[in-house]
Amino acid sequence: MERVRTTELAAHVGERVAMHGWLHRLRRLGGINFLALRDGWGIAQAVIDDPEELAKVAPLHDESVLALEGLVTAEPQAPGGYELRDTRVRVLVPAEEPPPFELNKRVLKPSLDVFLEHAPIGLRHPQKRAIFRLGAGIVHAFRSYLRSQGFTEIQSPKLVEAATEGGANVFPVDYLGRTAYLAQSPQFYKQIMVGVFERVFEVGPVFRAEPHNTARHINEYVSLDVEMGFIHDHHTVMGLLTEVIRAIIQHLAESHREELALLDAHLPSVPEIIPSVYFPDALEMISQATGRDVRGEPDLAPEDERWLGAWAEAEHGSDWVFVTGFPLAKRPFYTHPDPGDPTYSNSFDLLFRGTELVTGGQRLHRYGDYVAALESRGIDPTPFASYLEVFRHGMPPHGGFAIGLERFLMQLLGLGNIREATLFPRDLTRLSP
Amino acid sequence: MERVRTTELAAHVGERVAMHGWLHRLRRLGGINFLALRDGWGIAQAVIDDPEELAKVAPLHDESVLALEGLVTAEPQAPGGYELRDTRVRVLVPAEEPPPFELNKRVLKPSLDVFLEHAPIGLRHPQKRAIFRLGAGIVHAFRSYLRSQGFTEIQSPKLVEAATEGGANVFPVDYLGRTAYLAQSPQFYKQIMVGVFERVFEVGPVFRAEPHNTARHINEYVSLDVEMGFIHDHHTVMGLLTEVIRAIIQHLAESHREELALLDAHLPSVPEIIPSVYFPDALEMISQATGRDVRGEPDLAPEDERWLGAWAEAEHGSDWVFVTGFPLAKRPFYTHPDPGDPTYSNSFDLLFRGTELVTGGQRLHRYGDYVAALESRGIDPTPFASYLEVFRHGMPPHGGFAIGLERFLMQLLGLGNIREATLFPRDLTRLSP
Numbered sequence: 001m002e003r004v005r006t007t008e009l010a011a012h013v014g015e016r017v018a019m020h021g022w023l024h025r026l027r028r029l030g031g032i033n034f035l036a037l038r039d040g041w042g043i044a045q046a047v048i049d050d051p052e053e054l055a056k057v058a059p060l061h062d063e064s065v066l067a068l069e070g071l072v073t074a075e076p077q078a079p080g081g082y083e084l085r086d087t088r089v090r091v092l093v094p095a096e097e098p099p100p101f102e103l104n105k106r107v108l109k110p111s112l113d114v115f116l117e118h119a120p121i122g123l124r125h126p127q128k129r130a131i132f133r134l135g136a137g138i139v140h141a142f143r144s145y146l147r148s149q150g151f152t153e154i155q156s157p158k159l160v161e162a163a164t165e166g167g168a169n170v171f172p173v174d175y176l177g178r179t180a181y182l183a184q185s186p187q188f189y190k191q192i193m194v195g196v197f198e199r200v201f202e203v204g205p206v207f208r209a210e211p212h213n214t215a216r217h218i219n220e221y222v223s224l225d226v227e228m229g230f231i232h233d234h235h236t237v238m239g240l241l242t243e244v245i246r247a248i249i250q251h252l253a254e255s256h257r258e259e260l261a262l263l264d265a266h267l268p269s270v271p272e273i274i275p276s277v278y279f280p281d282a283l284e285m286i287s288q289a290t291g292r293d294v295r296g297e298p299d300l301a302p303e304d305e306r307w308l309g310a311w312a313e314a315e316h317g318s319d320w321v322f323v324t325g326f327p328l329a330k331r332p333f334y335t336h337p338d339p340g341d342p343t344y345s346n347s348f349d350l351l352f353r354g355t356e357l358v359t360g361g362q363r364l365h366r367y368g369d370y371v372a373a374l375e376s377r378g379i380d381p382t383p384f385a386s387y388l389e390v391f392r393h394g395m396p397p398h399g400g401f402a403i404g405l406e407r408f409l410m411q412l413l414g415l416g417n418i419r420e421a422t423l424f425p426r427d428l429t430r431l432s433p
Numbered sequence: 434m435e436r437v438r439t440t441e442l443a444a445h446v447g448e449r450v451a452m453h454g455w456l457h458r459l460r461r462l463g464g465i466n467f468l469a470l471r472d473g474w475g476i477a478q479a480v481i482d483d484p485e486e487l488a489k490v491a492p493l494h495d496e497s498v499l500a501l502e503g504l505v506t507a508e509p510q511a512p513g514g515y516e517l518r519d520t521r522v523r524v525l526v527p528a529e530e531p532p533p534f535e536l537n538k539r540v541l542k543p544s545l546d547v548f549l550e551h552a553p554i555g556l557r558h559p560q561k562r563a564i565f566r567l568g569a570g571i572v573h574a575f576r577s578y579l580r581s582q583g584f585t586e587i588q589s590p591k592l593v594e595a596a597t598e599g600g601a602n603v604f605p606v607d608y609l610g611r612t613a614y615l616a617q618s619p620q621f622y623k624q625i626m627v628g629v630f631e632r633v634f635e636v637g638p639v640f641r642a643e644p645h646n647t648a649r650h651i652n653e654y655v656s657l658d659v660e661m662g663f664i665h666d667h668h669t670v671m672g673l674l675t676e677v678i679r680a681i682i683q684h685l686a687e688s689h690r691e692e693l694a695l696l697d698a699h700l701p702s703v704p705e706i707i708p709s710v711y712f713p714d715a716l717e718m719i720s721q722a723t724g725r726d727v728r729g730e731p732d733l734a735p736e737d738e739r740w741l742g743a744w745a746e747a748e749h750g751s752d753w754v755f756v757t758g759f760p761l762a763k764r765p766f767y768t769h770p771d772p773g774d775p776t777y778s779n780s781f782d783l784l785f786r787g788t789e790l791v792t793g794g795q796r797l798h799r800y801g802d803y804v805a806a807l808e809s810r811g812i813d814p815t816p817f818a819s820y821l822e823v824f825r826h827g828m829p830p831h832g833g834f835a836i837g838l839e840r841f842l843m844q845l846l847g848l849g850n851i852r853e854a855t856l857f858p859r860d861l862t863r864l865s866p
Contacts, residue, residue, distance in 0.1 A: 065827045096800055152473075162865075171606050172607045196562050386551075394497045424589065
């Protein structure tokens with residue numbers, strides 16, 4: 001008998017089918033025994049009439065692994081509209097103890113700390129796993145759109161000889177007797193690969209040895225990186241990013257309705273043109289509106305981002321707003337200056353619901369400009385020799401961006417902590433599970 | 434004027450178009466100046482008649498970045514059948530010196546060492562970049578097939594508290610004052626996630642601190658990992674793997690003809706059922722055929738793999754052969770024994786053209802079996818506590834496999850060294866570029 005998934009019952013009404021999964025819940029209601037079976041995709045209800053069958057499951061702990069067999073019946077009262085009747089049970093693997101917390105409540109009760117401690121079990125909760133299925137959807141749509149635009153996927157090394165930004169916050173690795181570092185970003189490699197493929201993307205882990213403990217930072221996260229050649233300036237990159245975001249939201253809307261409903265999440269719309277504010281103008285607007293004088297500040301504070309998010313929502317009905325032209329001195333050395341005013345840069349952040357989600361911009365593409373930029377910042381160019389080599393051999397104007405996957409999920413779902421959007425977060429205190 | 438790619442000329446005959454790219458070669462043949470322009474996808478030929486235009490490009494080093502404009506003309510003699518005439522040239526970024534080796538020869542001349550030293554430039558060579566476009570194709574087809582079968586993509590942490598196999602060969606990381614390790618595989622996480630999604634896959638870096646220097650090992654590589662629940666035994670996994678391989682080969686055949694031709698690569702066919710040999714039988718066959726008595730050996734030596742590859746080719750016309758039932762003691766502690774003879778295991782290797790490409794098998798799924806397996810191997814279970822926890826809460830029979838991406842490319846293309854199939858290899862001596 002072929003196995004049928006819990007989400008496929010509608011196609012099998014009147015047939016006897018096999019289902020596999022976990023004992024999500026067994027309860028007696030109005031004299032009837034209902035077994036909720038959870039498999040990898042959903043939950044289905046089975047009615048257990050036969051005392052012999054009931055005797056098999058009654059003593060089991062939740063999460064025991066079962067094989068059921070029964071008659072698929074339309075039942076408007078059943079969750080999903082179908083249930084299994086005349087159910088026979090085979091216990092494949094009994095659980096040895098009750099779960100550390102109740103996985104069959106609509107919302108999980110334990111604190112985040114307790115949840116994370118037992119994440120290998122807790123992630124089985126339908127709401128929790130929905131988060132990560134949405135994460136997989138984001139990554140899929142990201143790749144799929146970029147492939148359709150001629151981008152090639154790359155896999156760059158995570159063990160590197162030098163820190164990407166020439167700064168601190170890198171994890172040292174004992175590499176066969178030498179010191180290596182964990183890559184903070186695939187920045188150098190994606191730029192190098194523009195010389196090869198013109199258009200590249202990468203989905204991979206990045207590592208930040210920042211010893212802070214906030215609700216929106218973790219020390220290892222998944223970065224969705226893009227880089228493209230032959231751009232006009234950073235606006236070309238912002239145009240691409242807008243379409244990437246649009247493709248992701250559209251894919252979630254089309255293919256992840258159930259997960260979104262389970263999490264009571266509301267997808268943002270993506271305007272044809274995302275509103276954009278020039279950095280100095282943003283500071284001016286914030287100063288005038290709030291009375292807090294932020295003119296001359298080198299960067300946006302979190303409250304500034306929130307103000308701009310609210311402004312974009314109120315003025316443009318947009319969950320999204322670009323801020324462009326950050327001061328050059330505050331951006332990494334490879335950032336291209338604004339040709340009209342080199343105090344500022346051809347860079348941007350994309351804020352989503354008042355929080356920075358994406359950073360990007362145009363990069364320098366001439367060797368001499370790199371040498372000058374490193375020198376003016378007092379950075380030793382030696383460790384960057386093989387990165388700098390490509391700029392002696394013809395690099396087109398290029399730029400790109402990076403989206404933090406967990407940050408995206410957190411903002412999209414209104415989660416209070418980025419750890420809720422990370423399968424197994426790494427932070428000041430957590431290296432396991 | 435919209436930019437047209439070098440591979441799109443056929444659709445624009447009779448039009449004036451813009452093309453962007455790199456000066457691949459400029460040469461004079463029979464009194465005509467031909468400029469080969471390489472962009473991210475191919476190479477197109479442009480005829481330069483006007484002495485003023487010629488004067489712009491004649492002094493340039495190869496790899497200078499150009500914008501061309503010209504009339505697309507069908508020309509049977511031109512590579513690809515089309516060329517640009519009446520060409521106007523704009524030099525976007527002149528190269529500052531000649532490339533470290535000639536990128537416009539059909540085959541690159543330098544030694545592997547010299548090539549790797551200058552890989553950021555060398556990868557622009559059409560044959561070299563074809564290798565990595567095929568790599569991207571493998572990864573795409575892998576994901577695409579698995580998604581179609583209900584698998585969910587996961588991203589597991591690469592910073593871990595304990596070594597996966599409880600053994601050596603892990604890179605230690607200075608993690609904010611503690612010692613962490615780089616994950617040798619996502620094994621524990623993919624098993625944990627079977628409890629959540631039933632079917633999962635991951636594409637990500639893995640790290641092996643093995644201090645050897647061979648043509649088929651590197652210290653960081655890309656692992657294509659799969660794990661699935663509710664299997665009968667390892668044969669269920671082998672069935673899935675066969676279809677994954679079939680989907681990959683089919684995708685390359687359909688979407689990567691040009692890259693395959695450029696590399697003179699011949700795709701293997703994938704038999705309906707890949708031939709399979711039981712490990713003890715394999716040793717018996719090898720012993721009888723070669724006179725080398727390998728009966729009782731705990732594992733296959735490289736020459737044994739080659740013999741089995743040749744046998745599968747001769748006997749079954751197959752580039753592929755499964756070896757099943759490796760001795761349990763030689764496989765990791767989570768390996769499921771053969772219920773019929775627990776000296777052996779429900780594990781397999783898939784050999785491709787005489788080299789191990791994939792390792793996989795059924796895993797233990799009961800808590801007590803894990804405790805016993807760790808104890809019998811003298812491995813301290815403490816560091817595995819949160820991994821082991823899931824087996825107290827109902828884990829179905831499950832199994833999976835891992836394909837090494839670079840190894841696959843190497844075997845598929847007949848490359849002599851795995852470093853040729855790795856963008857920026859990490860080994861005993863290489864941490865850069």
